[in-house]
Amino acid sequence: MRTLHFGLRVADLERSLVFYTAVGYEVIGSVPETPFGSLTMLKLPGDEFVSIELVHDPAGGYKADGGNSGVLNHFVIKVESMTATLGELAARGVDAEAPVSPDGSDDFLTAWLTDPDGNRIELVQWPTGHPDGITGEDWTD
Structure with missing residues (x-):
């Protein structure tokens, strides 16, 4: 098994598309009509497959408290260069x-951004x- 993608409910599809395409998706x-609303499939240029499905249902409303289907804490995007990525964004x-370094090194960095619906996105630059x-292996001593 492997994770294919996740569905992210959004309040305003156009606003979310502006944000996610600016991020690089x-x-x-x-798919215009499903029981969940319209579905818009997104991927990053380096990904082979779709990684996010924006779910928008103007008739069904949007509950920022996660009342539609649960609460997303955050999702993570790997970047090659934090400096270059933050400059492009x-x-x-x-x-x-x-950006901060979870282990105090110069090459393991994380930074956060927030989409228009308040969903948090973590950017990660792994160490060499x-x-x-x-x-x-990240938990072995």
């Missing part, structure tokens, strides 16, 4: 918090040689 396709009008994601 590409619209791959859409700023040029596109996307504000991010200043680290796998592309978290593994069990």
Whole structure:
């Protein structure tokens, strides 16, 4: 098994598309009418597959407290260079918090941004040689 993508409920589809395309996501396709509302599929240029499905249902309303289907804490995007990524985001009008290093090093960095619906996105620059994601090795002594 593997995670394919996640559905993210949004209050205003156009506003969310402006934000996510400024972050760097590409619209791959859409399904206009489903029981959940319209579905818009997004992926990052370096991804092979869709990673986010924006779910928008103007008739069903939107509850910022997560009342529609649960509460998202955050999701994570891997970046090659935090400095370059933050510069590109700023040029596109996307504000991010200043990066910090969870382990005090210069090459393991995280930074946060927030989408128009208040969903938090963590950017991660892994240290040199680290796998592309978290593994069990991250917890071995």
